Amino acid sequence: MALWAKAQQLPPDSVHLQHIRDIYGEHFPIEVRHYLAQFIEEKFWSEVIPLQDTPAYEQYVSSLVNQFIQEIENKAEGSTEASEYFLIKLKLAEAAKMFRQRYSANPMQLFNFIRQCLAAEMKFLQAAGADFMGMAPALAMSNSASEVLHKLDDLRRRTQATSEDTRKLEQEQEAFALQYHECTKVNAHLQQLKNQGGPAAVQDQQTLQYINRKEMLEQELNRRVAGLMELRLKITEKLRQTYQVLTQLQSQIIDEELIRWKRDQQLSGNGVPFTSNLDQIQDWCESLAEIIWHNRQQIKEVERLKQKLALDPPGVVDVLPTILTEITQLLSSLVTSTFIIEKQPPQVMKTNTRFLATVRLLVGGKLNVHMSPPQVKVTIISESQANLLLKNDKLLKGGDSSGEILNNTGTMEYQQTTRQLSVSFRNMQLKKIKRAEKKGTESVMDEKFSLFFQSQFSVGGGELMFQVWTLSLPVVVIVHGNQEPHAWATVTWDNAFSEPGRCPFQVPEKVPWPKMKETLSLKFKWATGRGLTDDNLRFLAEKAFRGNYNETTNNLLSWAQFCKEPLSERNFTFWEWFFAIMKLTREHLRGPWVDGAIMGFVKKKQAEEMLSTCPAGTFLLRFSDSELGGITIAWITDTQEVFSLQPFTAKDFSVRSLADRIADLSHLVTLYPDTAKELFFQKYYTPYQDQQQPINGYVRPVLVTQVLGLGGNYNTPHHNVFMSPDATRDTPSVASSYAGSVATTATGVGGAPMGHMDYLDGLDETSYVGIDLNEFMGGYNR
Template sequence: MALWAKAQQLVGDALQQVQAIYGEHFPIEVRHFLAPWIEEKVLQFRAAEVDPDNPQHEQFASNLLMSLVHELQMRANSLSPEEHFITKIKLMDAATNFQQRYSLHPINLLRIMQHCLNTEIKLVTQAENAGLDLGGGTNTVATEILQQIEIIRGRTQETAEELRRMEQEQESFALQYHECTKVNAHITHLQNQPQPNPQNGELDKKLKRQKEILEQTLSQKVTGLMQQRIRLQDKLRATLNLISTVQSRILDEELIRWKRDQQLAGNGAKFHNNLDAIQEWCESLAEINWMNRQQIKDAERLKQKLPLDNQGVADILYQLNQQITQLLSSLVTSTFVIEKQPPQVMKTNTRFTATVRLLVGGKLNVHMTPPHVKATIISEQQANALLKNEKAGKGDASGEILNNTGVMEYQVATRQLAVSFRNMQLKKIKRAEKKGTESVMDEKFSLLFSSQFSVGSGELMFQVWTLSLPVVVIVHGNQEPHAWATVTWDNAFAEPGRSPFVVPDKVPWPFVAEALNIKFCSQTGRALSDDSLRFLAEKAFRSTNVNDFTNMSLTWSQFCKEPLPERNFTFWEWFYAVMKLTREHLKGPWVDGCILGFVRKKQAEEILSGCATGTFLLRFSDSELGGVTIAWIGTHEDSKHNEVFMLQPFTSKDFSIRSLADRISDLHHLQSLYPDICKQQAFSKYYTPFTDNQSTTNNGYVKPMLVTQIPRLSGGNSLPPTPQAVFQPQSPENTSVVGDNVSSCAGAGDVDYSELLGVDLTSIDETLENFPDFIPPFVPK
């Protein structure tokens, strides 16, 4: 939909702003009646990079003024006086005023036209972003691209009409030339008569006059045909230049941006998938390219059918044919894309999927002979060689993939030509020789998808291929964290147009922080705070004495190679483990803001030291991978003074037995979540419900329930171990952990254990009170 058509649908203040930019200097009637012409001219000047502030471009503006006046006069004369009398007068007056106003400084006219259209684009875009349906794209880019495509389509239709007229003129010329040939033959016949004849003399004079008239007409027609050919060549060249500009914008900007966004989505960034819109643009370009290619071929056919003297004008049809064929080839090969990427961390002998799509396949009727697509895995070295068009890139694969071939299918409803690989499996991988500290998790591969097909009844043959995002191949789950480090770093910091798969070894911290934040937010549901990011910076740089990390750069080695001080794991391994723990077991409380998480032990102590007894917070462990600990302020059993305690960290293994919320519920001395939130308010919705029908199982046994307790803790609302806890089995992984005693109880507070066990527990209770470390010498059956 053209820009002016959308501008007319604006309402309220936006419509008033459009009306305000037009006036005596540029009447709105001119904008309305010459809308397609004006938008096309401004587009042409943009393509030629004409700058209104550059005095050297004065000639362009002068030509624009002359063309505008001419168009206004033609349009005014084409209007019916009865129906458009007033409009005709206004257009003629506008043509006169333009000549008077801008003849000395035509560059001002170009500046005004560009300002008007830029204002319209801004207002239309604002309206569309606000949800107003103006029949176009959702942003400025979409609006401009659709507008440019419509202009090119209009030019293509004009050249098609001109080509048709030229063919008619050439046919007319051929008929008259044939007539002239007959006259010449008749004259020759008369002149070859052996005896003169008065009648033949008169006829000869008549035929010679007819010949003279025909030759004059033919000469005029030759001149006209040559002018038509030159004009057609110039229009075709201008159209192809416009096509090249718009196609470059779509393929080199919009499609590349889509691919980059797809890569960032691999790190969890939000992905605005506008591939359907890009396909619509590319399909329009494919159709326009093909039509212009056919027009150039028709022009060459007409030229061969009637060779004429070029009169010193260069014949550029051959170059135009090469240019349009190259544009079409670039369009087809660039739109063979991976719509759904294979997994970037790929485990051998594990099924995976991928989807490949040809955006222009439906428009070029490629689906009439559905092409086959093959997937192979290649190394970084082979990918480099492939991009350099070296034979090494087309050699053996670096691995064996099962179910790696498929046929592209066309979906009529969506107009998509695509193939989905649903059951691929990597069976073998061939690795390169490692250097220095490199590991198999540093090595990058890529899936190469390739195909070939023809268009135009075999007229053009295309061999297309595309590479997936970098893939790290692992054989065991314990290789996964480092593999994701390689992938995350590559996705975040890969530069446009790089050689596969080069990434910087050092990156400014703000970019690293953004990548970590996106990754953590996508996995856990809540972004990291500024304090959390500063904590991560201190941990990554191994320093707490830096006020501002903005100008510091983090190396790949610091990120995932060098162990943290006094630890046997790296920064990334610690971060990855925390992220995995939060995603799998702590997501709800983390999203609610109940987990402070990224805070140092000393800082936690300082925070809690001024709080009321029973206040607690949750922080990720510094010493244990994927651990979260509870820090609280309570009363020490010896000194009776408040002290900050740290519970031994819980891990995924612990939470697979009993959830964090249930464990917090078990610990009665934990009363308020920092700063002052009731524990029940913060965590009750995550408690595991327990009903009476859960107390027994189908076979009649009493069902136990694990409860978290901290023995021998005085102060607060903590409870000492009960006799029930002594007699009930503890989980093996917790019985050896001091300060995290997880015991099981029947879960029913009214059970008479003396009757149940057949043992008098009174003496045992007294013994436990007098001797806290006493262990009963028996376990009742």
């Protein structure tokens, strides 16, 4: 009860306490929050929950919500002698019944709402200066969810009130019709008396009675007419106000929450963590659709009643048709805006390769669209076609596409348990692509396309027909794997720096370095498991700006600097270099990188200066400047010289891992600055028995890394933790700072040490600089 206890300590007149009270209403009585405070905070906040989007998570939520409702029922059935508690028990019982009716089929909605309420409480208590040391971590949610729910409750109350007024209007009109009919009958009797003969006294008496009756009825009719006019004006004004509140709330949900979800979805393509709240947004949109539909029906009903009894004086403008048009347009906007791509297609798309995507209609369940399931068609369009589409807001014709997609049609299906109307395209394949003419330095990897999803369906028994469409995030189409790096450059730039509401698919030509470095770090973390340090990012800035980087100035990195212009004295661009390192780290170096064993982004000269003051055998790992996707080992010798091995690449690590290569080299003792290498790398060593496992009856040879002249450690299963370099050995005499490394084939049986090949002993080690060692040893291994 730590959170609720803090709330109760706030002064009664505190604005923050009032905000907390406002969180709760008919949808979640504050009495439930109070009497089940401990259960709510322990189960919905502090307890560790399973990972989302897993069966265990859904089962956990369902069980917890059921347990929560049971707790409320138990509380309501508890015995007490306090008479004032009787009303509380009734309130709790009503709440339990309401929760069961509303959330039994969708426990996730109640689960998310309770967590949002707790987050809102935390926000207001933090604003009030409450101390939360030692409490559970705050839930990273805003108060917007609670605000939306309150507005929806307000709209439901408004709609209910208007519905009652409409029923009253119908009853009043029926009563007026009866009295009007009675008045007509009295007039008919009067007319009949005038036409009949008879004693004058009797006729005058009857006539007077009917005249009095007529006057009374006419007075009552006039009163009813005034009441009807007033009631009609009241209903019209209520409908107008409801429409205004609906417009504001729909804008908040569609233009803020859903647009934010789409932006977060796009940023997730660059590695930004993405916690989807699409189910919550669907709940809001469904509630909106339901309320809009009810108000639309009410407007039509009031119009029907008005036509049944015309009372408006001449010249009075009936505003109901205008409100009906506006609220129908509001519904249309809601439907078309909630036709969204839940799972985006790959943004780098290779021809003749299978891919998938999922489209979802958030309001499909409430509007019963699934009763006649709509079909969805997918085409690929160019940037210029996307521009025309947005300008004209019309569906494309059959031939308006930029390629051919197989398996590009599907029927939306409704899942009763999740209340989702969606279609998953699991076997789409791009067979052909039509490209635009290139200008200047443009390449096919700069060209952006988009997948265009379109459908049409009717609601209300065919009363309204909707044509809906949506565009995927930009995709770059490639035909060969070597086009992938540049394609990802285009996608990464677009995801990170595109502005909301842009013309497809415009992006800035230059971006501030702070935004770029954030993008690079997130991208690297998403791919490798660990982001980049400030030192790493300064190194990257120096590289990207070709040495012209100044932290005190507003540095703008251009698209050309990013991925068009080669780096100084290199034949590759900054992005190609960065992408190759990211790929190498993801595929072969992830563990050591996450552990912090790889320094990585450091200049060669700086690495030499760092090692120059270290004991012999100290080494560090840095990414190569000269070779794409390469990593080198720099170490200091007994003579205080610093050498670097020829860079290892993915091809090398596919033969023998980095950890095993470091284990092979006994002169590598301490990882910079002062950690024994086994503490970082031993857990990644390949077990000796795995290396010696026979294949088809043959003993498998093992490739062992060796730097000639420095000896090697070939007793793989017994790596010494602290192994000093041999002081008597010869230091390699190399012409450059790269010492050649060779992969030596060795075998061992029964744990016997494996020796290197004798015929290599007499060779000059400097002759191996730059040789592809796997290729060099290929003939021997065969």
